[in-house]
Amino acid sequence: MTARPVSGVQSSRGLTGLLLVAVPVLLFAWMTIWPILSGLARALTPEQADGSRPVSFANFVTFFSDPYSLANLGITLWTCLVTLGLLLAICIPLALYLRFAQGRLATYVQTMAMFPMFVPSIILAFAFIRVLGPNGTVDLLLNAVGLPKIRSPYLTPWGPVIGLVWDNIPLTVLILVSGLGAVSNQAVEAARDVGAKPLALFWHIILPRMWTSVAVVVSFTMLGLFASFTLPYVLGPASPEMMGPFMQRTFRDLRNPEMALTQATVTMLFCIAFGLFYVRAVARNRES
Amino acid sequence: MKRRAFLISAGGVAAGMVLLPRMSFAAEGKIDWYTSSDTNILDFWTNVVAPKFEAANPGLSINLIDAGDGAGQDAIADRALAALQTKTDPQADYFETADPMSPKGAMEAGLYVNLKDSLSNWSKVNPLAVETDFAVPYRGSQVLLAYDTTKLPAADVPKTWADLVTWIKANPGQFIYNRPDKGGSGGNFVRRAIHEANGRDPSLFTLDNFTPEYAEKTLAPAWEILNDIAPSLFDNGAYTSGNTQSVQLLGQSAVTMIPAWSDQALQGISTGVLPETTGLVQLTDLAFSGGFSRGVVLANGANKDAAIKLADFVLTEEIQSAIIVELGGFPGVSWDNVAEDLRNKYKDIVPSTIPTFPGGDWGAAISDGWYRSVAPNVDRNS
The missing domain is CATH 3.40.190.10 (Periplasmic binding protein-like II)
Structure with missing residues (x-):
């Protein structure tokens, strides 16, 4: 046995690795962790009349004892959950189709599914008013065949839901399709050979391998939905408002950064839950 | 296979594009101008004010930036206030309309130029429209x-x-x-x-x-x-x-x-x-x-002097008349300082007072x- 001459090389490689990872880590600490900590600190130390800042939960007590704020939190959770449910219901079949279908039609479907990614949400919002709004395109088409107008979802809680579902289809489909890459054609063919019906195939072969990507979708889209702003702002009702517009209004119009930070902290706590869900899903995937 | 490969890589590319760093520095003689107003105002500046100003002031130009909404412009103002404290370049010279009371303490800290003392055309301004000396009511x-x-x-x-x-x-x-x-x-x-x-x-x-x-x-x-x-x-x-x-x-x-x-x-x-x-x-x-829209000039902007020239320029008869004709707005100057034919044409439909709310x-x-x-x-x- 000789000495291990590679050890020197290994440690220098380790250093290079650390240096490479240091840039994103520092950036993350500076741009994300630091604002979170400073925001948290400010929300927890409300400024008193004399200018002092003792530690207190007063801001959070105010938030959780204010029915108006709670209604806004409630509509945010409702919107996120309903949107997520609709997204999964639409995107899982779509992803399965794109994974297994061949030919020209699949290309068109894929283009359609990716299209929303290239439409800015403010354009989407105004197009929505044109199409689904009162006397919009849908109403005109219905009117042309003698049917009554729709009850427009514009300025109701369903407005943001419809807009957000459309806006989030590409990301959801992308994640699900990449997850479906773990399903090998051989496994599917083998199952078919022994006579598995489509539903059994989906349940026993495909779904177990999809769980991770579904978990990623759930956490990613929930984070995105919680933070959504433009669509709830333009399409949603004046009250209750989602947390995004509510925070912005508290910060800017009410000039109350402390309360806005409190709202942001509450929102962040919910997001952390989904973040942990994501980390666990990825970690479990690594282990297996 | 190509299609699927695209599908998987497209997400990564889209995410990467958002993260691409963008760096910029204030350019000499180019006024960094921000607005939080609606598109019609930005159009007016793009098509009327900027060309006229650049023609009248060779060597100066305006970089018209749409801050989106008030919150977008507030963020620029916050950045400028921070830049004032660190004595760095705020990359902003002029706000098309802003409240000099915001951000809190900015006016006291000297973020905004006292326009009453700086503008030769200040005397033309409609006194009813003046709120502070730090913002020029121009429309x-x-x-x-x-x-x-x-x-x-x-x-x-x-x-x-x-x-x-x-x-x-x-x-x-x-x-x-x-x-x-x-x-x-x-x-x-x-x-x-x-x-x-x-x-x-x-x-x-x-x-x-x-x-x-x-x-x-x-x-x-x-x-x-x-x-x-x-x-x-x-x-x-x-x-x-x-x-x-x-x-x-x-x-x-x-x-x-x-x-x-x-x-x-x-x-x-x-x-x-x-x-x-x-x-x-x-x-x-x-x-x-x-309401009146009031422009402000940032005291720490790299092109402060050019921006003051611009604030003076928007009070000229040429621009004030264009505000009436092209924009359908009211002048920021007293009606005596508007072209006579316009004054006569609009005297019946423009009310003598505009109630305002603080x-x-x-x-x-x-x-x-x-x-x-x-x-x-x-x-x-x-």
């Missing part, structure tokens, strides 16, 4: 009622607040105004209700007389008025989230009448966003509040009060 606008003459003949249009309320109640679903914090047309509709609830006396509200108790006393009756008409509004009490959305609903013939900014309505009619058959009317018992703490009180007392009080499903 005004007023909220009017815009309506569909095919559904409501001009002869039957309401001309007083009481008639308007009667009309709204008699025609449920045909009127909508936007949330008061999301655009001045709805904002000044709400302020008109506040005036109505307080004896139609705008002088009761000043920048300095705000106290929470006084606000409670004066605003509560206005919320009653607005709650009273809420069930008769579009969709049993819906409120759009901006001036443009209200105009769009009128354009789609979804409602018959909206409050609208005079300049936006006039421009909407001329560009076809609103049909030719759109009528405009002002209330005669007390006009809707209007900003500052009043804005926050009105926004919070409206959201808590007016917006939620309707069961939309009934």
